[in-house]
Amino acid sequence: MDLFYNQYFNINKHVSMICGLWPFQSQFGRRISYMIFAMSTFSMIFSLVSIGILNFQLTFYSQQLKCSYFILKKTAGIISQLNPDLLNILETCVALFFCVCGFLVCTILYNQKNQIKRLYERIAADWENLTDDLERDVLRTFLLEGRKLIFITLVYSFPAFSLFACITFLPRMFSEESTKLCLHSFPYYLESMVIDKNLCNLQVSLHYSVALGYVGLSFLSVGATYICSVKHVCALYEIARLRLENATVRYGNYDPLGELTDETSIIHNLIEAIDMHKNALRGIQIIEQVFSTGFFIIQIFGLSLLAILICELKYHEGEITEMIRFMLVLSVFVIYLFFMNWSGEQVIQSCDDIQKTAYDIDWHRISSRTRIFVLMIMQRTLKPVHLTAGNMMILSIQNFGTILKSAWSFGTILLTTQKSV
Numbered sequence: 001m002d003l004f005y006n007q008y009f010n011i012n013k014h015v016s017m018i019c020g021l022w023p024f025q026s027q028f029g030r031r032i033s034y035m036i037f038a039m040s041t042f043s044m045i046f047s048l049v050s051i052g053i054l055n056f057q058l059t060f061y062s063q064q065l066k067c068s069y070f071i072l073k074k075t076a077g078i079i080s081q082l083n084p085d086l087l088n089i090l091e092t093c094v095a096l097f098f099c100v101c102g103f104l105v106c107t108i109l110y111n112q113k114n115q116i117k118r119l120y121e122r123i124a125a126d127w128e129n130l131t132d133d134l135e136r137d138v139l140r141t142f143l144l145e146g147r148k149l150i151f152i153t154l155v156y157s158f159p160a161f162s163l164f165a166c167i168t169f170l171p172r173m174f175s176e177e178s179t180k181l182c183l184h185s186f187p188y189y190l191e192s193m194v195i196d197k198n199l200c201n202l203q204v205s206l207h208y209s210v211a212l213g214y215v216g217l218s219f220l221s222v223g224a225t226y227i228c229s230v231k232h233v234c235a236l237y238e239i240a241r242l243r244l245e246n247a248t249v250r251y252g253n254y255d256p257l258g259e260l261t262d263e264t265s266i267i268h269n270l271i272e273a274i275d276m277h278k279n280a281l282r283g284i285q286i287i288e289q290v291f292s293t294g295f296f297i298i299q300i301f302g303l304s305l306l307a308i309l310i311c312e313l314k315y316h317e318g319e320i321t322e323m324i325r326f327m328l329v330l331s332v333f334v335i336y337l338f339f340m341n342w343s344g345e346q347v348i349q350s351c352d353d354i355q356k357t358a359y360d361i362d363w364h365r366i367s368s369r370t371r372i373f374v375l376m377i378m379q380r381t382l383k384p385v386h387l388t389a390g391n392m393m394i395l396s397i398q399n400f401g402t403i404l405k406s407a408w409s410f411g412t413i414l415l416t417t418q419k420s421v
Contacts, residue, residue, distance in 0.1 A: 296390025310411030344395025
């Protein structure tokens with residue numbers, strides 16, 4: 001479709017194709033892209049959390065239980081490091097949770113190709129069906145706002161991640177002591193996966209950067225599709241509101257005390273407003289079906305990640321380098337969660353705006369027959385419309401504030417636990 005080759009969807013298209021989430025991509029291309037993403041992500045997850053199952057199975061039949069236990073302990077990722085440093089374990093959990101969350105959400109959306117395709121096809125169809133220049137300008141404005149949000153996230157996130165990786169890994173590559181401690185510091189890594197111990201830091205940093213960069217692209221792809229879809233629905237709400245607002249002005253006379261006489265034209269305009277409002281509601285339903293489960297996973301993992309990062313930030317208070325590292329990652333997660341919930345807030349606000357417009361119509365100037373159509377719109381807007389995360393959390397600014405407060409509390413508890421050890 002020509003619409004998806006212009007300025008509005010360039011970022012969406014290219015980022016989604018990397019992870020195999022672009023619905024108009026060839027089936028073969030989608031599978032190859034997703035397989036590369038899945039292998040990269042799963043290898044990182046395995047290296048971080050492996051409990052040495054393979055080694056245990058290889059030695060189980062030899063009846064040498066002590067040797068099996070030794071191999072298990074030496075080759076485990078996080079599991080083998082439970083005693084030395086809780087802070088390193090928590091920091092490794094940040095990378096682990098990030099990868100697991102990205103893998104789950106990307107897999108969910110990969111299996112919802114048809115629904116995502118419907119979202120984009122509706123955007124293209126609405127763009128083609130709109131003939132009024134003012135309404136097309138409204139749709140264009142909202143899509144440009146969505147592109148701006150996506151661009152801001154992209155421009156900030158990847159430089160922040162790159163700087164974090166440089167601060168974390170570059171000093172290690174030029175230090176002999178860090179080479180010896182490679183497997184005993186962040187991130188804890190599966191020893192049997194190390195090709196050359198002398199190049200351990202290089203391998204870990206490359207594997208870490210590539211895998212987490214891939215996962216970051218999957219989050220960006222999900223966010224880009226979500227933001228564009230929400231902005232499109234908000235544009236439909238705004239167009240419906242404008243049609244409703246202009247229904248009694250465009251075709252009426254100019255006597256403020258007189259009754260509008262062109263009833264047929266007014267009713268026709270109201271019906272168009274109702275149809276546009278119906279399209280917006282259908283769009284909300286599709287967005288809810290596609291993103292609700294994935295966003296529930298993101299909210300839960302996001303809360304855990306923020307709590308750990310806040311704990312680390314408080315613990316390293318006064319250490320400039322460490323604080324910069326954690327602030328970079330923390331800010332990326334906060335921005336992502338903010339845009340997710342802010343988009344949900346915009347849906348709520350758009351619904352409230354059209355409800356307010358319906359109430360503000362000059363009722364005394366329209367006929368009883370025309371009032372029926374206005375009442376239809378009012379009844380539709382009485383039921384709250386919102387996006388949810390797993391039908392348990394309403395995506396809104398209030399929910400975003402709740403997440404931050406909860407993360408701060410949990411982070412403080414973790415810090416207290418660490419100090420008491």
